[in-house]
Amino acid sequence: MAGPSPALAQRPAAGRWRNAIIVNALGGLSNPNVFSKGADSAIQRGVRRRRTLDARTLADAHASGVTAVNCTLGYVAGEGDPFEVTISDIANYDQMIRAQSRDLVKILTAADIVQAKRDRRIGLIYGFQNAVMVGDDPTRIDMFADLGVRIIQLTYNPANTIGDGSMAPQNRGLTPFGREVVERLNQNRIMVDLSHSGQRTCLEAARVSKQPISINHTGCRAITDLPRNKTDQELRLVADRGGFVGIYFMPFLDLDGSAMAEDVVRHIEHAVKVCGEDHVGIGTDGPVTQIDDLESYRERLAEEVAFRKRSGIGAAGEGPNTLPFVIDLRGPTQFHRLAELLRARGHSRLQIEKILGGNFLRHARTVWGG
Incomplete structure (x- = not known):
């Protein structure tokens, strides 16, 4: 006799974690199956089309239970002026949230995440994955903060x-200008994210x-020795100073x-062992909606x-055959599913709820307030 469908099998698990706040510390909302053949990727264009979320994306996001997600906005690499691309992207996200306000809400404080859970809306956290749009003017950080980054x-x-x-x-560390940027981020209560950084x-x-500070999406180099993963020294220092x-969910694991x-x-x-159970969460670096046709993808x-690779932004451990x-x-x-795997390993409900989103919420309260 055939077993229950995956959807049916997940119902008890979904019910078990219904009240948990789930925060994806780096992810996104999109339908990767909607793709115009021959079109350049967003990162390659350096600019983005006017945004909207289709019915499947919203349905999948609600079904997943995610409360809030840190979405990558603005320039990362490619063509276009980094500042102009970024301002345009922020405007696009603002417009999308206004147009789909029954489902989406812009997150400015930790309290907004809690309210999003109550309202059954999906909170969008505005985040950058590169700070080049600051240019040589740290006062731009004030503007980004005012715009909700x-x-x-x-x-x-x-x-x-x-x-x-x-x-x-070279692994040279922060520049003098970088120290100015960190100070300005602190003044504006913007979360300093050290994902992708050198040691x-x-x-x-x-x-x-x-x-x-936070490292919103990474792995542990002690387990998998690749540059995108963090050493125990980095993980421990971030946790010791109260970070996240x-x-x-990436191939670098x-x-x-x-x-x-x-x-x-x-x-x-491993991260919990190094950092303690109050400092570890998830940042999947991917959307909720899955790709249906893997061969085409x-x-x-x-x-x-x-x-x-041509642009010099690739990382060791990624390749044409690594999904x-x-x-x-x-x-x-x-x-x-992750919660159930952790439960099967003997982690308590409290520990799992911290990993799913509680620890990010704690960190957000410290940095943003609310």
């Missing part, structure tokens, strides 16, 4: 004027920041690039990886 990642994989990314071979940049930023670490759900659990457990992936997600931990059941 709540997280700024200092670097992407290469070096910039602020510090070295994880793929910069010295991360350690120095954690030490000079007057507020706790999010574990991603496995040296062969074929990460599975058990790898996510393994990295979470692999062709697009090869093009994207080739572009990233940028965990194959058995995707789709709208991903958070509940």
Whole structure:
């Protein structure tokens, strides 16, 4: 006799975690199955189309139980002026939230995350994955804060004027200008994110920041020795200073690039061992809606990886055959499935709810207030 469908099998799990606040510390809302053949990727264009979320994306997001997600806005790499691209993108997100306000809400404080849960809306946290749009003017950070940006990642994989990314071979750490940027971020109560950073940049930023910092999407280098993952020294310092670490659902969790759900659990457990149970969460680095046609997607992936390599923004451990997600931990059941895997490993309900979103909420209260 055939067993229950995956959807039916997930109902008890979804019910078990119905009251949990789930925060994806780096992710997004999109339908990756809606794709115009031959179109350049957003990162390659450097600009973005006017945004809207289709019915499937919204339905999947609600079904997943996600309360809030840190969405990457603005310039990361590619064409276009970084500042202009970023301002345009913020305007697009604002317009999208206004147009779909029954489902979406802009997150400005930690209290907004709690309210989003009550209202059954999905909170969007505005975040950058590169700070190059600051240019040489740290006062732009004041403007970004006024526009609702709540997280700024200092670097992407290469070096910039602020510090070295994880793929910069010199590992030079923060620049003097980078120290100015961190100070300005602190003044504006914007979360300082050290994902993608080089080791010295991360350690120095954690030490000079007057507020706790975060590493919103990473893995543990002690388990998988790749540059995108963080050393125990980095993880421990961030936690010791009151910060937050999010574990991603990415191929960098496995040296062969074929990460599975058990790898996510393994990295979470190592991070908890190093950081303590109050400082670890999730930052999947992916959407909730899954890709239906993987074979067609692999062709697009090869093009994207080739572009990233040409542009100097790729990372060791990614390639045309490494899917940028965990194959058995995707789709709208991903958070509940992870919770059940942790439960099966003996983690308590309180510990799991902290990992799902409670720890990010604690960190947000410290940095943003509310």
